[in-house]
Amino acid sequence: MLHRNFIAFALCLVAFALTAKVNSVSFRVPGLQSSDALPEVESSVVVRGRTSTLTIVGKSLSQTKAVEIEPATGIKVVEIKKLETRPDGLNAVSIVLSVEANAEIGQRTATLTAKDNRMDIVWFSIGTHDLTIRNLKLESRRQEVIKLEEGERVIAAANYSFNFEDEAGDINSDDSAASIQVMLKCGRTGSGFYAVPTRVVMEGQNRGTVYFSIHKDQLAHAKPECELQFRLKDKDGNESNRLKTNLPFGGQ
Structure with a gap:
């Protein structure tokens, strides 16, 4: 009976993850307690063929005693480092x-079990090489027809840019396969969509600046306390780290 209940619960969890489209989800298993706030992976990509550090941050994180990766094929937990409390009040486990x-x-999942038996699940990705983004800027706001x-209809649009560095040099000014994953996170819920770069300006072979736009209609369900998160994805499915910012449109 307990086994069937757990399977039913797991299916509900998968359905929630697919609906919410967020990168971390916290859940409750019978007999265990879940964290009060959702943890997040600081840099959610590890590179195959290397030893990488996955850092998880959260307000209610405590020292982790065990980590289970799913699927576990091809990846092994080497070390769980000591919990750190940062100046901003967030706790971090590497x-x-x-x-x-x-x-x-x-994508893979990492289930963290703390010493007090609280459990959290975070999502991360395995990639073929490093892809990093930084310096997110809101370039302008405009009315677009x-x-x-x-x-015809007039809608509000926000223009963004960020710098990128691609170890493999896959992304270039003619790249039509790269995309920006836009995530709207509102507390314990979230949604997401993909945006296409409007322009890519290269600065050498492996780095450059990506420009893109989002429309107010795409954030129709946003509330003032929500935040935006952006991540770059190349044609092979490699994903970058995430950058965060406040909502660009007032009155949401």
């Missing part, structure tokens, strides 16, 4: 992972 060279790229079947 997990050292060893990833085999032939490990399959894509779009054409619909029923006529």
